[in-house]
Amino acid sequence: MRWSQTFIPTMKEIPSDAEVPSHQLMLRAGFIRQLMAGAYTYLPLGVRALKKAEAIVRQEMDATGALEVLMPALQPIDLFDRTGRKEAFGNVLINFNVRRGDRNVHLALGPTHEEVVTDLMSRHISSHRQMPLTVYQIQTKFRNEERPRFGILRTSEFLMKDAYSFHSSLESLNDVYQKMYRAYCRIFARCGLDYLPVEAESGPIGGDASHEFMIPAANGEDRIVFCKKTNYAANLERAETGRKAAAIVTSGDARPVAKLHTPNVGSIETVCKLLKCKPEKMVKTLIFLADDKPVAVLLRGDHEANEGKIRRALSVSRLEMADPATILEVTGAAVGFAGPVGIKCPIFADHDVPFVVNAITGANEGDYHLANVNVGRDYVLETTFDLRNAAAGDPSPRGDGTLELVHGIEVGHVFKLGTKYSVAMDAMFDDETENRQPIIMGCYGIGVNRILAGLAETRHDEQGLIWPLSIAPYEVIVSVIGANETETLTAADAFYGELMSAGVDVLLDDRDLRPGVKFKDADLIGIPLRVNFGGKGLKEGVVELKWRTSPDSERIPVTDALKSVLDQLARRRQSDAASLPSR
């Protein structure tokens, strides 16, 4: 493609409403433009990069034996009523009525396709002999995100690869799950991403096992913990802390309880400021309604509650923060002064709580706190639970190691769904013994746009984007220096033709601009290999090859230029391929 013939609107300045690097750079480099919050147009460069990511996903999916299909984005709302996900998605599910003749038809725009694909397969599959079977599609999904943000990291319309597998046995599901897991590793590696597979919550989608594929990045919306030594990695939502229930004994250093006047000071932060203590010397008491019954959850002051863990520890299905009236009822005080001593509801404590000696807690009396509160003497615990988010510095749950905490961008997610959807939608098959069984399912998603966002977020410098060869919209840019000289332009044009004939994705910067402008633009859009063609070099019979990642350029006789570019590209592809995980 000739630059003069395409549409690459680069910008020198950073648009004021872009904050994260991927958003700023993709705007400046002319990959995307915003239509509204959470909706972006992909310009020619953006589309080319997106298509390359798509092609890699497609190749690796095909290699697993998954079959490509294309399902409608428009879906009848009844499907979501049948699985209960109309309610689960709530406002996130975009749905509306349209008129057809004298009828109203209630439709949804697919946020994902479990319902549609289960409906499809329930009509097709009747025997165990027809499975395993895996289908996938690459298609636009719609979600009315409450708060779209960070440019293309979270949008209300996005390109997703979603795959669904169907099985007659758990062994078969596990087998395909492993295949998909390995395919995902290859996909993200081929895309040049530093990915981290982590144990994950399966969320409202249901099922009993799942992994997320994360790109560690400062602006990621998820938090993940990992331990290099023990190889443990998990989403913070589900990460174990590596702590265990220990014997509960009153410390020998226990001092007498003291009552402190703390007027209008209810939060951990303000109490610490007033009493000049550290949050880890406090025990905070959170009042929840667990299946509508009030319970107190004790945590060390610097720890965060994990509602999923609390729900599981208490074996309840519904858990919510208690309202002020309930808090007043069980503590006798307003919000902010709850404590374990004398509270009128069951107490559940995190593993770390008994180790806080001479703790500061709420006094269950407005404007008062207690100091020197100790387990055993002042309140009683039978055992402790894992109720909190893991934190940096916690021991690894997989042996001798320490957890680190980083932010991550979720680019992929694999689930073992089990029979949630097949039961809800009556998708059954006959097994070997002619027993009717619900089909066992798995599902596997990749956010294709997020591959680009993740790359832009993690691979850039002060000059601009740095695409890997596999995703770059063009592999090579030929920057013509002195494009106003007919001879130079003709020669560059011939060179560009040869590269194209050799199958290279090449962009010819034929614009009649000063060299500095062209170099800045080439760096900004992040093309891996640049050939400086013309100017001083050509008079001496050489062109210059410069990799985006290298500070120096290499001078090559113009007669060897084609061979050299092809050789270097081949070598780079080879070294990229060498480090890929096997299928």
Place this chain on the structure above:
RNA sequence: CGGGAUGUAGCUCAGCUUGGCUAGAGCGCCUGGUUUGGGACCAGGAAGUCGCAGGUUCGAAUCCUGUCAUCCCGACCA
């Protein structure tokens, strides 16, 4: 949905506090010229319902009310 910020030319922003000349600058764009290896220089030019609606006033980009949009934090989120 709660909190905060912003909206003036294609982009970045000034002007608003204390209402008053014809609403400005840089970049970009157009014309001409000089330049040509890391975002050149000179001269001339085009481009704006000051987000929108209402109000106060002799007079509103500026003050008031409402509204819309965007961004950030939180809640929520496969």
